[in-house]
Amino acid sequence: MKVRKVTLFDVVSGIVLALLALVLLVPFWQMIVVAFSTTEGYVKSTYHLIPTSFSVDVFSQLFSSSEIMKGMLISLINVLCGWLGGLILCAMGAYALTKKNIIGRKFIFNFIIFTMFFNGGIIPLYIWLKKIYITDTIFCLFLPTLISTFYLLLLKNSFISIPAEMEEAALIDGYNEMQILFKIIIPVSKPVIAAVSLFLIVQYWNDYYNAMMFMNKPDLYPLGLILRNVIISKQALLRTPVAAGAVLPSEQYNMALTMIAMLPILVLYPFVQKYFVAGVMIGAVKE
Amino acid sequence: MKKASVWLNLKRYRYVYLMLAIVLVWYIAFAYAPMFGLIMSFEKFSFAKGFFGSELVGLNNFKMLFSDRYFVQAFKNTFAISFLRIVFEFPIPIIFAFMINEVRSKPFRSVIQNITYFPHFFNWIVFGGLIGSVLALDRGVVNGIIQLFGGSQIDFLGDSRYFRTILIVTNLLKEVGWNSIIYIAAIQGINPTLYESADLDGVNRWQKIRYISLPGIAPTISIMFILFVGGVFTQGFDQVYNLYSPVVYDKGDILSTYIVRTLKEVPNLGVQAAAGFINSVISMLFLLVSNWVVRLMGQESIY
Known part of the structure; x- marks a missing residue:
């Protein structure tokens, strides 16, 4: 291949891309600088672009706060239940829908699809969850969103392309369909399972909505809701006259808490990068 | 089907039916x-009397909504913000994908991609x-x-004149990289011999984009456009709810935030359920139309 000449287009587009990356990095960088600065250091610096002081006080404060630790634990439980429960149920539904001989298959398919187009909305759901005693329990965090019809269809589209011979061989070996799903179908669908897992883990780790709507017990607040209450209530307070006398958590505290909330995703990120493309491709166009 | 064969079918696929039953119970x-x-959106709802015991009030809740200035505002805002998202948030990731694709330095490219995917x-x-x-x-x-x-100084988040711009720009910052992945993959999926023969013909880069890349990813663009329009109406709760404050309600409040906000301020469950009903119906219309267009275009729709 011949070497292309560097043109004006390359220069302009390179600058635009670099600027975009810079604009995205600045808030994250500021967060790190603020989280690690001392109170005096924070007051002295205006824009927090260059670290001038160093302290891990707020982190030790956070890690010794039972509220935060409990919140992390709740979030972890929520991730595990929402991810594994969601994945298993979606996979079971998806696999069942690949079976052509199921009675009423078309009806069941439409029954499931319909929920993608229409839902009852948050208010009836809330009333209903209250009626069946699910609000204010840990189950209200993941049960209402456990099955995502979208992921169920993704899995179904992926399972359909698995050669039928694999399954027939397993049937001859005496496996039942449930064993086939968990021992053959899921293991051979690794990329799509990995992509869906990634999306589910991120979704449940970040979630605050279910907790905000259905949970009234501060004891069972996940980290996301605690973070929202700290950060957003502060921003809202700043815009109301009440703010004058109120004691607000320090900015270092907020930023350190934000960092802690980001941590698991940061850890996960390098391992899942290779599944991004698979994840969005199966999500959008099926050919 | 004969009775015996139904029985045989149930027996043969009992594990499949079991799995299906668990899933359907959830649904x-x-x-x-x-x-x-x-x-309940047709009722003066009381929790004690429940869904089927509360007093029916006909369309009263809906009438109340449309006489509520804040609801009408949220209704209009939802359409206006959806429109802005279609105009700006849809095409910019495509342009971004072309820019990324033209970058020749591999390390630079992967750094930019990682930084821009990250906030998603x-x-x-x-x-x-x-x-x-x-x-x-x-x-x-x-x-x-x-x-x-x-x-x-400008009070960006406290001035409703800037609020919609901020919604669009910040959502683009957060999602432009992620939303470009599919287009980058589509561009890279174009048959390389097309470019090679174009090189032999001395075609320049703009012409290659115009006559090879763009037509090559046109099917992806059109399907993504339809999916985007189908989903745009229900988008944005998370963003709006966490960025706005009472001073920007007039430009920023959307139906989903209106429902949650009024639920917390003055719970009137029948009325708020009615607002949710309207929201669900409109978003269903968006989805149905977009799905219908996908089928018209001869693409197998995902639904």
Whole structure:
């Protein structure tokens, strides 16, 4: 291949891309600088672009706060239940829908699809969850969103392309369909399972909505809701006259808490990068 | 089907039916039950009397909604913001994909891709909190730059004139990289011999984009456009709810935030359920139309 000449287009587009990356990095960088600065250091610096002081006080404060630790634990439980429960149920539904001989298959398919187009909305759901005693329990965090019809269809589209011979061989070996799903179908669908897992883990780790709507017990607040209450209530307070006398958590505290909330995703990120493309491709166009 | 063969079928696939039953129980309990609960939007709902015991009031709740200035505003805002998202948030990731694809330095490209994909994985509490400090009045970097060039401070998040612009720009910052992945993959999927023969013909880069790349990814663009339009109406709760404050309700309040906000301020469950009903019906129309167009185009629709 011949070497292309560097043109004006390359220069302009390179600058635009670099600027975009810079604009995205600045808030994250500021967060790190603020989280690690001392109170005096924070007051002295205006824009927090260059670290001038160093302290891990707020982190030790956070890690010794039972509220935060409990919140992390709740979030972890929520991730595990929402991810594994969601994945298993979606996979079971998806696999069942690949079976052509199921009675009423078309009806069941439409029954499931319909929920993608229409839902009852948050208010009836809330009333209903209250009626069946699910609000204010840990189950209200993941049960209402456990099955995502979208992921169920993704899995179904992926399972359909698995050669039928694999399954027939397993049937001859005496496996039942449930064993086939968990021992053959899921293991051979690794990329799509990995992509869906990634999306589910991120979704449940970040979630605050279910907790905000259905949970009234501060004891069972996940980290996301605690973070929202700290950060957003502060921003809202700043815009109301009440703010004058109120004691607000320090900015270092907020930023350190934000960092802690980001941590698991940061850890996960390098391992899942290779599944991004698979994840969005199966999500959008099926050919 | 004969009775015996139905029995045989049930027996042969008993494990499949078992799995299906578990899944369907979830759908009935958490998707269909709330739909029947929508009857409350025609009621003066009382929790003690329940979905089917409360007093029916006909369309009263809907009349109340449309006489509520804030609801009408949220209704209009939802359409206006959806329109802005279609105009700006849809095409810009495509342009971004072309720019990324033209970058020749592999390390530079992968650094840019990683940085721009990254914010997609955070919710708007995290990203909105960071945006809030960058746009802050006194210690915000953006206002610092404005003052450096002699301008005066702007209260970005506290002025409804800027709010919609901020919604669009910050959502683009957060999602442009992620939303470009599919187009980058599509561009790279184009048959390389097309470019090679174009090289032999001495075609320049713009012409290659115009006559090879763009037509090559046109099917992807059109399907993504339809999916985008189908989903745009229900988008944005997370972003709006975590960025706005009472001072920007007039330009920023959307139906989903209106429902949650009024639920917390003055619970009137029948009326708020009616607002949710309207929201669900409109978003269903968006989805149905977009799905219908996907089929017309001869693509196998995902639904």
